[in-house]
Amino acid sequence: MHLYIHIPFCRQACHYCDFHFSTNTNNKRAIVEAIAKEIALRKNYLDSFDLETIYFGGGTPSLLDTFELEFLMDTVRTHFNVSPAAEITLEANPDDLSLEKLVQLHQAGINRLSIGIQSFYEPHLKFLNRVHDSYEAGNCVKLAQDAGITNISIDLIYAIPAPDHSILRLDMQKAFDLNVSHISAYCLTIEPQTAFGSWLKKKKMKPIDEDFAARQFEILIAGLAEKGYEQYEISNFARDTQYSKHNSSYWKQRPYLGVGPSAHSYNRLSREYNISNNAQYLTAIQQNKIPSTVEILSQADQTNEYLLTGLRTKWGCELSTLGILSDNQFEKQNRDGILEMTQKGWLIAENGTILLTQAGKLFADRIASELFID
Numbered sequence: 380m381h382l383y384i385h386i387p388f389c390r391q392a393c394h395y396c397d398f399h400f401s402t403n404t405n406n407k408r409a410i411v412e413a414i415a416k417e418i419a420l421r422k423n424y425l426d427s428f429d430l431e432t433i434y435f436g437g438g439t440p441s442l443l444d445t446f447e448l449e450f451l452m453d454t455v456r457t458h459f460n461v462s463p464a465a466e467i468t469l470e471a472n473p474d475d476l477s478l479e480k481l482v483q484l485h486q487a488g489i490n491r492l493s494i495g496i497q498s499f500y501e502p503h504l505k506f507l508n509r510v511h512d513s514y515e516a517g518n519c520v521k522l523a524q525d526a527g528i529t530n531i532s533i534d535l536i537y538a539i540p541a542p543d544h545s546i547l548r549l550d551m552q553k554a555f556d557l558n559v560s561h562i563s564a565y566c567l568t569i570e571p572q573t574a575f576g577s578w579l580k581k582k583k584m585k586p587i588d589e590d591f592a593a594r595q596f597e598i599l600i601a602g603l604a605e606k607g608y609e610q611y612e613i614s615n616f617a618r619d620t621q622y623s624k625h626n627s628s629y630w631k632q633r634p635y636l637g638v639g640p641s642a643h644s645y646n647r648l649s650r651e652y653n654i655s656n657n658a659q660y661l662t663a664i665q666q667n668k669i670p671s672t673v674e675i676l677s678q679a680d681q682t683n684e685y686l687l688t689g690l691r692t693k694w695g696c697e698l699s700t701l702g703i704l705s706d707n708q709f710e711k712q713n714r715d716g717i718l719e720m721t722q723k724g725w726l727i728a729e730n731g732t733i734l735l736t737q738a739g740k741l742f743a744d745r746i747a748s749e750l751f752i753d
């Protein structure tokens with residue numbers, strides 16, 4: 380089973396980000412205590428108490444001090460059996476990572492870091508409004524390796540407006556030099572409720588050029604493959620099968636419990652969404668209430684979610700699972716659709732599985748939505 384813990388604080392708002400966070404950290408300790416209480420209140424949500432992965436996401440979990448992190452880990456261990464081989468990931472920003480802090484994180488049980496580097500190029504970091512600078516971007520990985528954490532993923536953002544692809548190539552080279560086992564590469568998207576969204580509306584910024592973005596994605600895929608990084612999910616690349624176990628569990632529709640403001644949970648039959656407001660979350664938990672809304676998943680919802688996430692992975696979607704989830708509606712509704720996609724060269728249907736081709740990966744979400752059932 381899998382546990383997600385959302386830490387809803389950041390030092391400053393990145394211009395592209397629409398995740399839930401607050402830059403006011405005055406009630407950080409109280410929120411941490413509330414999250415611990417939510418873990419206790421919801422320990423029976425999953426069918427089992429055995430945890431294979433724990434993921435501290437955000438927000439910026441590296442803003443937690445060692446005491447807070449140890450307190451949350453102790454709480455988890457009190458209510459669950461954490462497998463000795465569990466993957467325990469912490470999302471971190473480069474500006475938070477001193478050698479001392481990294482040693483403490485490692486001692487607290489963190490054995491995987493997902494570091495939000497995004498770019499090594501100073502003007503791009505400023506454009507995105509990241510807190511860290513290009514020196515910290517490169518140095519934090521070396522510090523983490525010195526602290527004994529070897530399972531490291533870094534995030535990169537591509538399609539940042541630029542005259543050509545040379546900065547992306549430079550970013551890729553710097554990433555390769557750091558010898559990390561995992562790279563997540565995300566296309567810059569402009570969400571309405573962000574600084575970029577507001578600039579776009581006021582015409583102070585142009586939309587992301589789709590052709591430029593597609594070309595950058597192709598450069599990334601080719602460059603990463605050359606260095607031995609396998610694209611096991613559209614945006615995720617790993618060497619030596621060092622896949623993110625936690626994120627893979629989402630893509631394979633495994634149940635998970637999510638705690639903290641804005642966290643989601645999933646138990647196959649429903650999804651549950653915690654409120655995205657720190658103060659309201661705190662008040663509810665202090666009254667022993669879970670501030671969440673529940674969405675019951677229909678057969679169509681379950682089938683379509685599996686399609687949307689499964690098709691993005693190298694494992695694809697099993698036709699037998701699609702049949703069970705949809706009560707055989709998937710095949711009935713998609714006989715022509717699958718044939719059409721395979722003829723276009725976007726989809727492969729083999730050994731009872733459907734998979735995207737390299738060309739299909741450029742339209743993953745569109746292909747999935749065309750196969751959705753009613």
Ligand code: SF4
Nearest residue numbers: 389392393396437438
């Ligand atoms: S991208 Fe990460 S660090 Fe930046 S505001 Fe969003 S959650 Fe915070």
